[in-house]
Amino acid sequence: MTKKFDPFSLITGILSLILAFVILDNPIDAFSTFITIVGVFSVIEGILKWTGIRFAHWLVPVNTRWGTISAILDIILGLVIIYVPQFGAAYIWISLAMWFIFDSIFELWVGRFVRSSEKGYYGFHTVLAVIGLIVGIILLFSPAFAMSLSVAIVAMYLTLFGIVQVVRSF
Numbered sequence: 436m437t438k439k440f441d442p443f444s445l446i447t448g449i450l451s452l453i454l455a456f457v458i459l460d461n462p463i464d465a466f467s468t469f470i471t472i473v474g475v476f477s478v479i480e481g482i483l484k485w486t487g488i489r490f491a492h493w494l495v496p497v498n499t500r501w502g503t504i505s506a507i508l509d510i511i512l513g514l515v516i517i518y519v520p521q522f523g524a525a526y527i528w529i530s531l532a533m534w535f536i537f538d539s540i541f542e543l544w545v546g547r548f549v550r551s552s553e554k555g556y557y558g559f560h561t562v563l564a565v566i567g568l569i570v571g572i573i574l575l576f577s578p579a580f581a582m583s584l585s586v587a588i589v590a591m592y593l594t595l596f597g598i599v600q601v602v603r604s605f
Contacts, residue, residue: 438605440604440605441603441604442604443604444600444601444603444604445600445601445604445605447597447600448596448597448598448599448600448601448602448603448604449597449601450597451593451594451596451597451600452593452594452597452598452601454593454597455590455591455593455594455597456590458586458589458590458593459586459587459590462583462586465586465589465590466524466527466582466585466586467520469527469585469586469589470516470517470520470523470524470527471516471517471520471523473513473516473523473526473527474513474514474515474516474517474523475513475517476513477509477510477512477513477516478509478510478513478514478517479513480509480513481506481507481508481509481510481511481512481513482506482510484502484505484506484509485503485506485507485510488502488503488506512526524578524582525578527581527582527585528574528578528581528582528585529575531574531581531584531585532571532572532574532575532581533571533575534571535567535568535570535571535574536568536571536572536575537571538567538571539564539565539567539568539571540564540568542560542563542564542567543561543564543565543568546560546561546564
């Protein structure tokens with residue numbers, strides 16, 4: 436079986452690489468765009484959640500109060516993020532910090548199950564979890580670092596995705 440050239444993957448990869456470099460070249464503009472995207476996705480999530488709840492209520496008449504409240508809160512949160520960018524920046528900052536902290540705590544908890552199987556992996560896993568916990572605590576008290584890190588994470592993802600797509604296209 437011969438592999439054919441995939442121009443769509445090549446174009447996607449090149450565009451992802453270009454976007455990664457644009458993000459790194461204009462981090463403040465990238466972060467404000469990121470805030471708007473998070474707000475729009477929150478509004479879309481609320482609308483989809485609300486329509487799904489309405490459809491589920493039409494199929495099976497059950498109490499959908501909490502789902503409706505959650506959908507309305509998603510829409511309100513998204514609109515506040517869009518129209519008050521400072522709130523959006525704080526939302527992303529605290530969410531990123533909490534993500535690092537809770538993920539690291541979970542990884543430390545899961546690490547106890549790995550301890551008996553592989554000693555080297557357990558040590559590596561524990562060190563990375565502790566580093567993640569420290570980074571999360573630093574992020575919690577350093578909003579500028581959190582905003583920079585969020586832009587860097589998006590740029591790194593786009594770079595890796597772009598490289599994979601370009602390689603895959605051939």
